[in-house]
Amino acid sequence: MKKMKIAIIGAGISGITIASELQKFSEVKIFEKSRGVGGRMSTRYNEDFAFDHGVQCFTARTKAFQKFLQPFIVSEDVLPWIGKAVNIDIDGKISPRFWFETHLVAVPNMNSLCKKMAIGLDISTSIEVAPITKEDDLWNLKDTNGNDLGNFDFVISTAPQSQTKNLFGENFKIKEVNMQPCFALMIGFKERWQFDWIFAKVRNNPIKLIALNSSKPKRNSQVTSLVIHSRSSWTREHLEDNLDDVMHVLTDNLKNITGIDANKADYKSIHRWRYALVNEEKSEIFLDKNLKLAATSDWTTNSRIEDVWLMAKKLSESLIEK
Numbered sequence: 001m002k003k004m005k006i007a008i009i010g011a012g013i014s015g016i017t018i019a020s021e022l023q024k025f026s027e028v029k030i031f032e033k034s035r036g037v038g039g040r041m042s043t044r045y046n047e048d049f050a051f052d053h054g055v056q057c058f059t060a061r062t063k064a065f066q067k068f069l070q071p072f073i074v075s076e077d078v079l080p081w082i083g084k085a086v087n088i089d090i091d092g093k094i095s096p097r098f099w100f101e102t103h104l105v106a107v108p109n110m111n112s113l114c115k116k117m118a119i120g121l122d123i124s125t126s127i128e129v130a131p132i133t134k135e136d137d138l139w140n141l142k143d144t145n146g147n148d149l150g151n152f153d154f155v156i157s158t159a160p161q162s163q164t165k166n167l168f169g170e171n172f173k174i175k176e177v178n179m180q181p182c183f184a185l186m187i188g189f190k191e192r193w194q195f196d197w198i199f200a201k202v203r204n205n206p207i208k209l210i211a212l213n214s215s216k217p218k219r220n221s222q223v224t225s226l227v228i229h230s231r232s233s234w235t236r237e238h239l240e241d242n243l244d245d246v247m248h249v250l251t252d253n254l255k256n257i258t259g260i261d262a263n264k265a266d267y268k269s270i271h272r273w274r275y276a277l278v279n280e281e282k283s284e285i286f287l288d289k290n291l292k293l294a295a296t297s298d299w300t301t302n303s304r305i306e307d308v309w310l311m312a313k314k315l316s317e318s319l320i321e322k
């Protein structure tokens with residue numbers, strides 16, 4: 001029997017998980033608009049520094065996710081991130097913060113796990129899929145420059161909710177969600193880190209967290225690579241501000257609460273995540289067998305890597321049952 005042709009939009013953890021599951025039964029092709037795989041499990045590098053500017057770390061609570069991770073832990077592609085976590089108050093006062101679970105990171109960079117999982121999959125990067133159209137009984141995909149990407153029996157989107165709506169049109173019913181934005185400020189110093197903590201949750205400040213990326217396993221600990229995430233409530237109000245202005249506010253606040261002077265940094269940049277996180281109560285599969293469309297990502301569950309992975313598995317199983 002002829003294998004079903006499936007197109008997956010997005011090469012983050014969702015897209016790669018689904019492709020790995022379905023490739024035994026179908027002909028699967030992933031289209032990714034960025035230059036590489038990983039999506040929000042991403043890393044920005046330069047000569048001296050590496051910054052995981054999306055997700056910082058993840059936990060594994062279910063047996064299924066632990067079993068999936070086990071070979072990557074054995075091969076040291078995923079390792080615990082160990083060190084002291086703290087809370088920082090508006091006046092700079094530091095108090096202990098307890099990590100009750102093991103916090104895991106991909107090694108040597110956050111995007112390395114998706115890169116490993118992507119081996120053997122058919123992925124085309126730097127291709128942004130445009131809204132899809134029906135041709136006879138098949139879905140025709142084009143990129144945003146109008147180039148033909150082929151016809152497919154089934155299409156799965158792992159893009160954010162509003163982008164999925166745009167790609168699939170109104171007939172595909174999905175829930176409304178409010179995705180929260182976040183700015184990621186990246187700062188590099190060529191000297192080693194001077195403090196005894198590696199992660200800080202900041203209270204009552206435009207800064208939500210400070211993560212010492214150079215303290216993660218198998219990173220360059222001779223330098224200081226810091227990722228600073230802004231608080232979503234503050235980000236929403238400043239989403240369209242000039243990035244230099246945002247950088248100034250965040251670096252001023254960083255100096256006030258920690259004394260770290262980003263003006264003396266050897267590297268500084270900022271990334272605007274328009275769709276960073278969601279906080280959903282309920283997990284729900286979006287699969288329309290008549291339209292031959294499906295969608296999954298954190299907005300169908302919540303923004304934990306483990307839950308996103310579980311939903312991608314669940315959706316794949318529903319498709320295999322089909």
Ligand SMILES: Cc1cc2nc3c(=O)[nH]c(=O)nc-3n(C[C@H](O)[C@H](O)[C@H](O)COP(=O)(O)OP(=O)(O)OC[C@H]3O[C@@H](n4cnc5c(N)ncnc54)[C@H](O)[C@@H]3O)c2cc1C
Nearest residue numbers: 010012013014033039040055128129159276297298304305
């Ligand atoms: C700042 C930040 C902090 C976070 N913190 C945590 C945390 O502490 N713990 C945790 O577990 N999770 C956290 N997350 C969430 C976690 O990263 C995501 O839930 C998870 O990575 C989502 O994976 P995904 O594959 O579903 O989506 P994504 O990783 O977003 O992948 C979707 C992919 O689709 C591509 N795409 C979109 N539209 C198109 C198109 N038209 N054509 C082609 N490609 C397209 C995108 O480029 C992207 O690569 C955080 C995320 C961010 C940004």
